[in-house]
Amino acid sequence: MEKILTKNFGLKDSHLLSVYESTGGYGTLKKLFAMQAKDVIEEVKKSGLRGRGGAGFPTGMKWSFVPQDNPKPKYLCVNADESEPGTFKDRYILELDPHRLIEGIVICCYAIRSHAAYIYIRGEFVFPYHRLEAAVKEAYAKGYLGKNILGSGYDLEVVVHRGAGAYICGEETALMESLEGKRGMPRLKPPFPAVVGLFGCPTVINNVETISALPYILENGPDAYRKYGTEKSPGTKLFCVSGHVQRPGNYEVPLGYPLKKLIYEDCGGMRDGKALKAVIPGGSSVPILTAAEAEEVTLDYEGLAAKGSMLGSGGVIVMDETVDMVKSLTNLAHFYSHESCGQCSPCREGTGWSHKILKRILAGEGRPGDIEQLEKNADHMMGKTICVLADALAMPYIGK
Amino acid sequence: MPTLTIDGKQVTVKDGTSVFEAARQNAVEIPHFCYHPKLSIAGNCRMCLVDIEKMPKPAISCNTVATEGMVVHTQTEKVQELQKNVLEFILINHPIDCPVCDQAGECKLQKYYMDHTLTDSGFRETKVHKPKKVDLGPLVMLDDERCILCSRCVRFTDEITKTGELCIVNRGDRSTLTTFPGKQLDNKYSLNTVDICPVGALTSKPFRFQCRVWFLKSTPSICTGCSTGCNININHNDGKVHRYLPRENEAVNQCWSCDEGRLSYDFINEGRLDRPTIHQDEKTVSASAEDAVAEVVGALRRLAPEDVVFVGSAYESNENNAALKKLARELGIETVHYSAHETEDPYFDDFLIKADKNPNRAGVEKLGFQRFSGGTQTKLVVALEGLGKSDLERLKSDEPVLFVLLASNQSDSAEYADVLLPTATFAEQAGSFTNFQKRVQKFDKAFEPEGSVKPAWRWLAEIAKGLGKDWKGISEETLLEESFGLKREDLGETGKILE
Numbered sequence: 001m002e003k004i005l006t007k008n009f010g011l012k013d014s015h016l017l018s019v020y021e022s023t024g025g026y027g028t029l030k031k032l033f034a035m036q037a038k039d040v041i042e043e044v045k046k047s048g049l050r051g052r053g054g055a056g057f058p059t060g061m062k063w064s065f066v067p068q069d070n071p072k073p074k075y076l077c078v079n080a081d082e083s084e085p086g087t088f089k090d091r092y093i094l095e096l097d098p099h100r101l102i103e104g105i106v107i108c109c110y111a112i113r114s115h116a117a118y119i120y121i122r123g124e125f126v127f128p129y130h131r132l133e134a135a136v137k138e139a140y141a142k143g144y145l146g147k148n149i150l151g152s153g154y155d156l157e158v159v160v161h162r163g164a165g166a167y168i169c170g171e172e173t174a175l176m177e178s179l180e181g182k183r184g185m186p187r188l189k190p191p192f193p194a195v196v197g198l199f200g201c202p203t204v205i206n207n208v209e210t211i212s213a214l215p216y217i218l219e220n221g222p223d224a225y226r227k228y229g230t231e232k233s234p235g236t237k238l239f240c241v242s243g244h245v246q247r248p249g250n251y252e253v254p255l256g257y258p259l260k261k262l263i264y265e266d267c268g269g270m271r272d273g274k275a276l277k278a279v280i281p282g283g284s285s286v287p288i289l290t291a292a293e294a295e296e297v298t299l300d301y302e303g304l305a306a307k308g309s310m311l312g313s314g315g316v317i318v319m320d321e322t323v324d325m326v327k328s329l330t331n332l333a334h335f336y337s338h339e340s341c342g343q344c345s346p347c348r349e350g351t352g353w354s355h356k357i358l359k360r361i362l363a364g365e366g367r368p369g370d371i372e373q374l375e376k377n378a379d380h381m382m383g384k385t386i387c388v389l390a391d392a393l394a395m396p397y398i399g400k
Numbered sequence: 401m402p403t404l405t406i407d408g409k410q411v412t413v414k415d416g417t418s419v420f421e422a423a424r425q426n427a428v429e430i431p432h433f434c435y436h437p438k439l440s441i442a443g444n445c446r447m448c449l450v451d452i453e454k455m456p457k458p459a460i461s462c463n464t465v466a467t468e469g470m471v472v473h474t475q476t477e478k479v480q481e482l483q484k485n486v487l488e489f490i491l492i493n494h495p496i497d498c499p500v501c502d503q504a505g506e507c508k509l510q511k512y513y514m515d516h517t518l519t520d521s522g523f524r525e526t527k528v529h530k531p532k533k534v535d536l537g538p539l540v541m542l543d544d545e546r547c548i549l550c551s552r553c554v555r556f557t558d559e560i561t562k563t564g565e566l567c568i569v570n571r572g573d574r575s576t577l578t579t580f581p582g583k584q585l586d587n588k589y590s591l592n593t594v595d596i597c598p599v600g601a602l603t604s605k606p607f608r609f610q611c612r613v614w615f616l617k618s619t620p621s622i623c624t625g626c627s628t629g630c631n632i633n634i635n636h637n638d639g640k641v642h643r644y645l646p647r648e649n650e651a652v653n654q655c656w657s658c659d660e661g662r663l664s665y666d667f668i669n670e671g672r673l674d675r676p677t678i679h680q681d682e683k684t685v686s687a688s689a690e691d692a693v694a695e696v697v698g699a700l701r702r703l704a705p706e707d708v709v710f711v712g713s714a715y716e717s718n719e720n721n722a723a724l725k726k727l728a729r730e731l732g733i734e735t736v737h738y739s740a741h742e743t744e745d746p747y748f749d750d751f752l753i754k755a756d757k758n759p760n761r762a763g764v765e766k767l768g769f770q771r772f773s774g775g776t777q778t779k780l781v782v783a784l785e786g787l788g789k790s791d792l793e794r795l796k797s798d799e800p801v802l803f804v805l806l807a808s809n810q811s812d813s814a815e816y817a818d819v820l821l822p823t824a825t826f827a828e829q830a831g832s833f834t835n836f837q838k839r840v841q842k843f844d845k846a847f848e849p850e851g852s853v854k855p856a857w858r859w860l861a862e863i864a865k866g867l868g869k870d871w872k873g874i875s876e877e878t879l880l881e882e883s884f885g886l887k888r889e890d891l892g893e894t895g896k897i898l899e
């Protein structure tokens with residue numbers, strides 16, 4: 001299979017502009033500036049590209065929600081906050097192929113008629129941040145960013161902004177609050193960012209991986225992209241496999257790929273000949289699969305939904321028979337109760353309470369009724385809060 | 401104008417109305433903590449969840465716009481279950497200090513628990529502990545454990561006063577309300593945060609631990625702190641005022657009041673004049689009401705109208721000033737003067753606080769009273785209320801033969817008076833003030849005055865009687881109607897603007 005996102009990962013100094021250019025990088029911009037903005041959106045719609053940040057929302061459709069008769073400036077926010085446990089894909093793009101992201105940013109901004117993009121990068125990503133900053137500088141110097149890009153008359157400014165260590169700032173509206181200098185807390189919706197987003201202006205927010213797929217789509221056309229993946233989940237996706245496999249790491253595979261194949265072939269199977277127990281297939285926020293389910297499921301939006309889980313961010317956490325499920329659940333509860341922004345009563349209280357119960361069970365002090373209480377808490381959080389962080393913790397208890 | 405169904409009843413509301421407001425306009429009060437009509441929507445407490453047919457999940461009514469054909473349920477078992485579950489969450493880390501909490505009796509959390517739950521919580525863990533006694537500023541104390549993080553107070557300082565002193569720090573169940581580093585909650589309106597706090601997290605230092613709220617009686621009234629005339633309720637018990645709370649009047653004070661105004665009630669409780677006195681032979685002696693009145697009546701009989709000056713007060717009600725005007729007219733005194741309280745370098749802003757600290761200047765001006773300027777070389781002065789400082793200087797330089805004062809409180813004027821008739825404050829009588837907008841606003845009697853204290857107009861009526869005038873049947877109503885052409889009952893809850 002042809003690689004779309006990781007094609008340059010193996011090249012020496014793949015992060016440099018010169019290397020990127022030598023592989024045809026920034027080649028789509030000439031074509032881009034000859035197109036009408038709305039036609040670019042059409043191409044992306046046709047490609048069937050869906051958001052890789054977690055929710056899988058159709059990207060072209062999201063762009064078309066930006067009202068073009070609104071006189072306010074339009075913004076792109078690139079979500080590089082990647083903090084979902086088990087997820088480490090955007091980080092590789094930022095480190096190894098930052099120019100692909102930048103080229104994608106130019107495409108997206110041109111399509112939505114925006115002249116400013118903000119890349120919100122996770123604060124702890126120090127090395128990727130330096131790579132990205134250097135790449136942005138190079139792109140400015142070479143005229144791929146800034147005023148009058150390649151003589152097209154199109155201007156675009158790109159700002160890299162570092163987060164300060166809050167998982168919740170990856171939620172799109174919390175990210176915008178944080179960018180505006182406020183406390184990172186998700187906003188109430190409606191209004192949606194496409195209409196009232198960053199600084200109150202129409203805004204598109206996309207994940208790093210989503211944006212990085214754009215140069216390929218524009219260069220080769222939607223049909224080429226649709227050659228990979230399934231009808232409803234076209235294209236390729238990065239899966240970051242962690243846990244008890246022989247070769248953990250990032251794998252770019254077409255959507256619809258069997259999880260079993262990913263684990264047993266690409267990753268070389270389970271470590272130390274242990275048996276598979278469970279898999280969290282899409283980052284810690286999605287429901288867990290049993291070994292049996294994991295061996296049947298295909299890695300696409302629909303395939304995972306059919307097994308009661310979600311594709312999420314593509315963070316595949318593989319657990320072998322030695323894993324204590326209570327301990328892993330406690331670990332998750334710790335994470336979510338620590339990262340809850342705290343504004344919604346059910347999430348603020350429910351995550352903390354559940355964590356306390358689990359810690360007690362883990363310490364051997366479980367009591368009758370604990371499991372029922374955990375289930376109740378999950379039910380009382382699910383779907384009753386501003387963002388889905390509460391659901392993310394609720395789902396593992398409910399199972400599905 | 402969408403028409404929707406709320407609990408089986410069809411209602412039509414203005415475009416853009418929330419489900420919450422639509423319900424409220426139709427007498428259905430959906431439980432809520434964070435929603436406040438004057439603040440932006442935060443949607444964080446989740447208490448106002450309702451069930452809307454065809455929606456996949458329960459929706460918060462405060463942030464859901466009412467649309468045509470919507471079918472909303474707010475009372476079903478399912479919705480009650482939702483509310484109970486949110487309450488349980490809010491209560492798990494709550495200290496439940498009700499026995500020692502000032503809010504008890506007017507606490508939303510307590511009320512909703514009584515309304516919805518009344519069962520034990522499943523919570524068996526250790527509660528999160530937070531600071532219990534945080535000094536936020538000169539007037540406000542915070543108990544962080546009681547705080548339910550509704551952010552009303554934060555939004556108040558961000559959006560209403562725009563002073564932004566408050567913020568919530570930390571995340572999850574460690575979230576804590578505090579002030580920004582180096583800042584204090586010390587704006588001119590800080591006590592409004594105490595009013596809007598749905599629980600006992602924010603307390604008023606002057607009111608803390610003074611009185612359980614269920615002992616308080618509440619009387620609608622008007623703040624006398626400045627010429628805005630914020631609508632208030634006087635909370636009192638046993639003839640003592642414990643606090644003022646703002647009362648809603650969209651056209652005057654919305655639902656707010658300033659700190660200084662709401663703390664301006666001490667004069668009702670303290671420093672009162674409680675009996676008539678007469679100054680004789682360099683000494684001030686108590687007198688019976690009859691003797692004191694007789695003294696004034698005698699002087700008025702002796703003297704010609706041009707030797708008498710009447711001084712009304714921009715601090716007194718329309719009715720008391722009207723009574724003074726009536727007596728003046730009947731005695732043939734042409735001009736009535738008025739005195740006003742003066743403040744050096746008064747604070748004012750473009751929100752509620754006015755530079756003119758007199759609650760009724762527009763009222764006395766409407767009566768045609770002239771600002772007291774002294775220099776009248778008169779023999780008798782009859783004045784309402786303690787005079788302003790410079791007014792008193794002018795009066796003293798006139799050296800009147802007799803100075804009669806009808807006042808409620810000890811003051812320099814009272815010390816200078818030859819005859820003193822103790823009057824009720826506005827809290828102890830019914831009446832009205834005319835604010836800076838020329839809006840006549842009524843206030844009710846909160847409690848009876850003590851002993852021989854009575855409203856100024858009653859003293860004036862006794863003087864009139866002594867002079868052989870027929871003031872029978874006189875009352876606050878007749879005085880207002882005679883001088884302002886307004887019926888008290890027509891003033892309504894929000895007052896009436898004078899033509």
Ligand SMILES: Cc1cc2nc3c(=O)[nH]c(=O)nc-3n(C[C@H](O)[C@H](O)[C@H](O)COP(=O)(O)O)c2cc1C
Pocket residue numbers: 050051052053054055056057079080081082083084167168169170171172173205206207208210211387388389
């Ligand atoms: C709690 C929470 C954390 C999230 N963190 C991230 C993140 O780190 N990176 C990301 O791209 N999307 C994250 N998302 C999803 C974003 O809200 C948003 O859906 C995404 O950035 C949209 O981009 P896409 O359409 O390209 O996927 C998070 C969502 C939630 C609720």
Ligand code: SF4
Pocket residue numbers: 168185186339340341342343344345347348385386387388389390
């Ligand atoms: S669900 Fe949790 S993280 Fe999301 S907004 Fe509410 S409190 Fe914050």
Ligand code: SF4
Pocket residue numbers: 494495496497498499501502503504505507508509510546599600601
């Ligand atoms: S805030 Fe309300 S519930 Fe809490 S202690 Fe005070 S009265 Fe009780």
Ligand code: SF4
Pocket residue numbers: 546547548549550551552553554577593596597598599601602
């Ligand atoms: S102190 Fe009161 S008003 Fe402020 S956030 Fe807490 S509960 Fe709400």
Ligand code: FES
Pocket residue numbers: 431432433434435442443444445446447448449460461462463
């Ligand atoms: S009142 Fe609606 S969420 Fe708080």
